[in-house]
Amino acid sequence: MKKSEVPQDKSSLNNKNVKELYYAVDEDGKYTTELSSGWEPKTIVQEKTFELINERIEEARQNVKKGICSPVVYFMEVNKMDWAILSDYMEMWKWRIKRHAQPKVFKKLSDKTIQKYADTFGITASELKAFKGE
Numbered sequence: 001m002k003k004s005e006v007p008q009d010k011s012s013l014n015n016k017n018v019k020e021l022y023y024a025v026d027e028d029g030k031y032t033t034e035l036s037s038g039w040e041p042k043t044i045v046q047e048k049t050f051e052l053i054n055e056r057i058e059e060a061r062q063n064v065k066k067g068i069c070s071p072v073v074y075f076m077e078v079n080k081m082d083w084a085i086l087s088d089y090m091e092m093w094k095w096r097i098k099r100h101a102q103p104k105v106f107k108k109l110s111d112k113t114i115q116k117y118a119d120t121f122g123i124t125a126s127e128l129k130a131f132k133g134e
Contacts, residue, residue, distance in 0.1 A: 001025065003032060009040040053080065065133030070106035072097070074131065075121040089120045 003024040019035035026032045060074040076086050087094040099105045100113075109117075111125065118125040 003027070003034050006034040006036050008036060009038045009043065053077075061133045063133070064131065067103055069101050070103050071128055071131040071133075072106060072117060073101045074133065075117070075123065075128065079121055086120070090116060 001022070001024050003026050006022050006024050019037060022034050022036050023031055024034045057074070057077045060069065060077040063069045064071055064074050072086075076082070081089070083094050083097055087097050090097060100109060100117075114125045114128060118128045121128065
């Protein structure tokens, strides 16, 4: 892409006065960098992605509220994690993490395990235990 063709469309970054760095070819045919305020197709994809993420978070919150799953699922979604990533952070088998997603199992977790989840999610243990989806 030529330096003059680097997109300067409206973006979700505009309101934060942030620019993205792109590599482009200058007039001499050499690679250089150019700042971009945004690119419409990328902005559309990002907005749709955030809509899906927010829907998943809301669904997890509702499921915690209904007693279908434990707060582990909600905070996993808030932190944009999946079972494998959470399993790696917790240094536990994935099947154990999935068991902890069950409210009955979650209530029986040790304080040490609750604290490890809280540290992983960047919250306090009391916030994790007290979360009821409300």
